Each structure stands twice: as C-alpha cells, then as structure tokens.
Amino acid sequence: MRAYKYLDQKWGLEDITEFHVKVSQFADMNDPFELIGSRWSDSNVEDLLAAHCESEYSAMCLSRDCTNPLLWAHYADKHRGLCLGFDIPDDPNAVNQVILVAGREMQDPEVLVSAIKARAPETAVNSAMRKLLVKHEGWRYEDEVRIITRSSVQYFKFDDDDFVLKQVILGARSGLSKRTILNRLQDYNHYVEILKAKLSEDTFQILAEPAADCEDGVGAVHGPEHARPFQPGTYHRLAAGFDDARANEQVLASKLGIAHPFRIPLEVVRGRPQISVTLAADRW
Numbered sequence: 001m002r003a004y005k006y007l008d009q010k011w012g013l014e015d016i017t018e019f020h021v022k023v024s025q026f027a028d029m030n031d032p033f034e035l036i037g038s039r040w041s042d043s044n045v046e047d048l049l050a051a052h053c054e055s056e057y058s059a060m061c062l063s064r065d066c067t068n069p070l071l072w073a074h075y076a077d078k079h080r081g082l083c084l085g086f087d088i089p090d091d092p093n094a095v096n097q098v099i100l101v102a103g104r105e106m107q108d109p110e111v112l113v114s115a116i117k118a119r120a121p122e123t124a125v126n127s128a129m130r131k132l133l134v135k136h137e138g139w140r141y142e143d144e145v146r147i148i149t150r151s152s153v154q155y156f157k158f159d160d161d162d163f164v165l166k167q168v169i170l171g172a173r174s175g176l177s178k179r180t181i182l183n184r185l186q187d188y189n190h191y192v193e194i195l196k197a198k199l200s201e202d203t204f205q206i207l208a209e210p211a212a213d214c215e216d217g218v219g220a221v222h223g224p225e226h227a228r229p230f231q232p233g234t235y236h237r238l239a240a241g242f243d244d245a246r247a248n249e250q251v252l253a254s255k256l257g258i259a260h261p262f263r264i265p266l267e268v269v270r271g272r273p274q275i276s277v278t279l280a281a282d283r284w
Helices: 009-018 043-056 069-075 110-117 121-133 137-142 178-184 247-255
Strands: 002-007 020-022 038-040 057-063 082-087 099-101 105-107 134-136 144-150 155-157 164-170 193-199 206-210 262-264 277-279
Touching (some): 002 164, 009 082, 038 043, 043 057, 043 121, 069 137, 099 137, 105 121, 121 144, 134 137, 164 178
Antiparallel strands (some): 002 082, 020 155, 193 206, 262 277
C-alpha cells in the first residue's frame, strides 16, 4: 500500500536526512475528540482505558491520498512543504483504517465480558481499538490510516521491509529544487522518485509530475556510488506488550471490585494493539 505523510519543508528535509518521521501523540493531535469519540458506558472502565490509551499509545498517521489540496494546505505549510510517499504493509492487522462516524458512540462493557466468556479475544480487541480509531465523518477527506505503536516510540525509522520511502513530492508553492532533495537522498540504497506538485488545469485536484530542474541520472539515488547498506538504528517502532508490569490490570480489578478476574493478555503485534483487559464476568 502507498501512504503519504505531509510535512513542512523544515521537518520534511530533516526526516529524509535522518531516515525517520515523527510519531504523533494523541494529546497533541489536531482533533480534540481523539480517544473520546468512542466511550464505555461504565465510567470506571472508560476512565481507566482512556488514561491508559493516552499514556501508552501513539500513532503514525498517514493518508492514502497525495492529490487533495486541503491536505497540502493543512499539513504541508499551504503547499510550500512536501509529501513523503511510503510503501507500507497492505495488512489490516498492521495498518488500521480510521473509523468514521456521524455521532459519538457509547459501548457497553458487556461486549468485553461476553468476549472473555466466549474466549474471543479478537472481539475484545476490536472494541478497544475503536477508542484509538473513531473520528467524526467530517475528517473523511483525509483518507487516513494509522499504525498504532507505543507512546515511548518517538520516530518510525525508514527500513527496507514495512516502511519504505518511495517518493518525495514537492509542494506546488515549494521553492526546493530537485538537486536539494537528491543531496538529502545520497545515502539511500534504493531509488526514490522525486515529483513536483502542480495544480490541475481542469479540476481542484493536485497533480504530481517528475521534478525536472536538474539533469536526470546525475547523482541518481540508485547509482552505485550510493549503494551502502542502510543502517536502521537501534530502536524499533513496534513495542512488545500493552501492559508489561500488569499495573493497570491490578488497578482495574481493584476499582471494579473484582475478586477472581478473567484476563485477556494481548500485545502490540505489527501495529495492532492487543489490549490487556481484566474484567469480572459477573460485574454487569
């Protein structure tokens, strides 16, 4: 799947040079309804899961569209920035489509209890994931997908497996040259296409065509002079475990007065948080 990250010029150039892109914390996102679009009807469950999600999780937010002028205006400095195109896994267990709704929803904790009794952890995960993915339908234009990760992860490193930089698109108002981008790409060991955004003559769409302000093939990023192996660094974006110390499990059991709780042990596996939830089957 090809997905895109819109950036101001300063951060876009830095990310290309450093082989990484910054992860978004939910508290810093531009939608104040993050994490509260989907709530639990039991206030104890809601308070604990909301606090846990905010403190433990972050997201790589991407769009599947590089042609929408609103995205360029809102996230790429009014078309003066750039857009990075990545190849990412076409896997719903790794990449999550944002869930768009007309109104805020209230979930019944009985869904979790029933999932525990039925030994159906996937049902519990899907319910809990809604807190991380539900947004108002007014955000439809973003065509957003998210890769969920731990809040301790600040950046996604570009690599050769599941987060590969394939395109750099310069904004329609960008003054950057192709040569500038080529210089930033000189340590990459694979070809990265450089495009220039332009306004469609017939529609309100943004088009992209090959950037052509320097001779093709001169210093090309796929040439043998740039064929050193890529070093991805020592940190990785996919962390192991939602609740390593089981502290939240104990707090939830205590707050809900659970004497013999069931437990669903779930972990972050390739971008999909597998949430550790402790509930009593007879609590509701």
